[in-house]
Amino acid sequence: MKVLVINAGSSSLKYQFLDTSDGNVLAKGVCERIGEGEPAGSAARIQHKKNGVAYTENHPMSDHSEAMKIVIAYLTDSEKGVISSMDEIEAIGHRVVHGGPYFFESTLLTDEVFETLTKCVTFAPLHTPAHIMGIQGCLSVMPNTPEVLVFDTSFHQTMPEKAYMFGFSYDMYEKYSLRKYGAHGTSHRFVSIETAKALGRPIEETKIVTCHIGNGSSISAVKYGKCLDTSMGFTPLDGLLMGTRCGAVDASAVTFIMEKEGYTPEEMNDYMNKKCGLLGISGFSSDFRDIISAISSTEDTDEAKERKRRSGIALDMLAYEIQRYIGAYTAAMDGLDAISFAAGIAENNATLRRLVCSGLDWFGVKLDDDVNENGVHSPNPTLISAADSKVKVFVVPTNEELMIARDTEAIVKAL
Ligand code: ADP
Numbered sequence: 001m002k003v004l005v006i007n008a009g010s011s012s013l014k015y016q017f018l019d020t021s022d023g024n025v026l027a028k029g030v031c032e033r034i035g036e037g038e039p040a041g042s043a044a045r046i047q048h049k050k051n052g053v054a055y056t057e058n059h060p061m062s063d064h065s066e067a068m069k070i071v072i073a074y075l076t077d078s079e080k081g082v083i084s085s086m087d088e089i090e091a092i093g094h095r096v097v098h099g100g101p102y103f104f105e106s107t108l109l110t111d112e113v114f115e116t117l118t119k120c121v122t123f124a125p126l127h128t129p130a131h132i133m134g135i136q137g138c139l140s141v142m143p144n145t146p147e148v149l150v151f152d153t154s155f156h157q158t159m160p161e162k163a164y165m166f167g168f169s170y171d172m173y174e175k176y177s178l179r180k181y182g183a184h185g186t187s188h189r190f191v192s193i194e195t196a197k198a199l200g201r202p203i204e205e206t207k208i209v210t211c212h213i214g215n216g217s218s219i220s221a222v223k224y225g226k227c228l229d230t231s232m233g234f235t236p237l238d239g240l241l242m243g244t245r246c247g248a249v250d251a252s253a254v255t256f257i258m259e260k261e262g263y264t265p266e267e268m269n270d271y272m273n274k275k276c277g278l279l280g281i282s283g284f285s286s287d288f289r290d291i292i293s294a295i296s297s298t299e300d301t302d303e304a305k306e307r308k309r310r311s312g313i314a315l316d317m318l319a320y321e322i323q324r325y326i327g328a329y330t331a332a333m334d335g336l337d338a339i340s341f342a343a344g345i346a347e348n349n350a351t352l353r354r355l356v357c358s359g360l361d362w363f364g365v366k367l368d369d370d371v372n373e374n375g376v377h378s379p380n381p382t383l384i385s386a387a388d389s390k391v392k393v394f395v396v397p398t399n400e401e402l403m404i405a406r407d408t409e410a411i412v413k414a415l
Helices: 064-075 111-122 127-141 154-158 170-176 185-199 251-261 265-274 277-282 288-295 302-333 343-348 350-358 369-374 400-413
Strands: 002-008 013-019 024-032 045-050 053-058 091-096 147-151 207-213 217-223 226-230 338-342 392-395
Touching: 002 064, 002 127, 002 400, 013 064, 013 400, 024 064, 045 064, 064 127, 091 127, 091 400, 111 127, 127 147, 147 185, 147 400, 154 185, 154 226, 185 207, 185 217, 185 226, 185 338, 185 392, 185 400, 207 302, 207 343, 217 302, 226 302, 251 265, 277 288, 277 302, 288 302, 302 350, 338 343, 343 350, 350 369, 350 392
Parallel strands: 002 091, 091 147, 207 338, 338 392
Antiparallel strands: 002 013, 013 024, 024 045, 045 053, 207 217, 217 226
16 A cells, blocks of 8 residues: 655654555655745745655745645656656555553544544644644645554553553642653554564564664563553653653752752753753763764863763663663563664664673673674664574664554555
């Protein structure tokens, strides 16, 4: 099935047009600066890619409906496009960041579903209105094409109460639905499915820890194909140290900093989300590649030496936290068959994978150092553990768009 996957942000609209039969991306791109400029939308542009050839053009787009019209024009263009008519788009799959306590699985868009989605604004105030605009944009251009919503949180809805409740008083949960929701669920689901396939076992019989380590990072315990626990919480700030996010901290330290620095709640939120993590510890970059190159720098200036020292702390903290989660989740699942590394950092950096696994000998984890260093190139899962490792370790390139397209296909085919 040919599915158009849409990831709408407040002023952007990313798209991928996929064939689910082979996972092939026929075309993809992004509309940026939608609604920006004077007159409104005059600053907008589209970047479109087909067969590795990139086209960047300015086009006025005052809203997501206009952006969708331009995306369709590109997809059906005789030179830049891949289809001759819009009718060849069989379904649309939307990435939705938060399904609140309402959505447990990917869902066909109906009026009722749309109404419920509007309630999710409370949980993701920046993202949900953007998704709504993306959906409305698609409806206005392709009113008869089925649309499916795929939620980043829905995979985590199988967590038991003991895993998703916080230790606040119960009325906070009752009044505000304050609990752990997790994030990156589409990635964790994709990675766990691919890991079970690579293990050659039914997922219902496997215990897997999926490590999505990118700019945003989270870890999940996936027992028998269902999420048992995950490191992100009420918001994606919880859990691991990230590019610019502090991850889990002592809650009292939050009020302590607010008092000392005179931060308002909004300023504190901004600080914890944008100025901490790798950036805050290293003092100069949130990009993991910069952290790694600072660590290997031989520059003899005081500044370079300080960057090297602090980047070393950031790397050690990240590896240590991942280890702790793997240990905790192995206990929670009462066993472990596989660990999978996914997303920008964990797919690409052998040093981090080595540091994480070197502390896990006791768990029966033994890396094949040569494969870990030199053998990870494939878009398919790569086994990086040694032949005699009790727990298998994989690098699994995550593919959230393909997962969204597969869900969309499954729902639309069943109509
Ligand atoms: P996002 O959470 O935004 O989707 P990604 O999964 O793309 O992020 O991960 C981005 C992170 O991956 C950045 O910190 C980047 O430095 C890191 N990264 C990308 N390529 C490499 C690489 N070859 N080696 C090490 N880190 C990499």
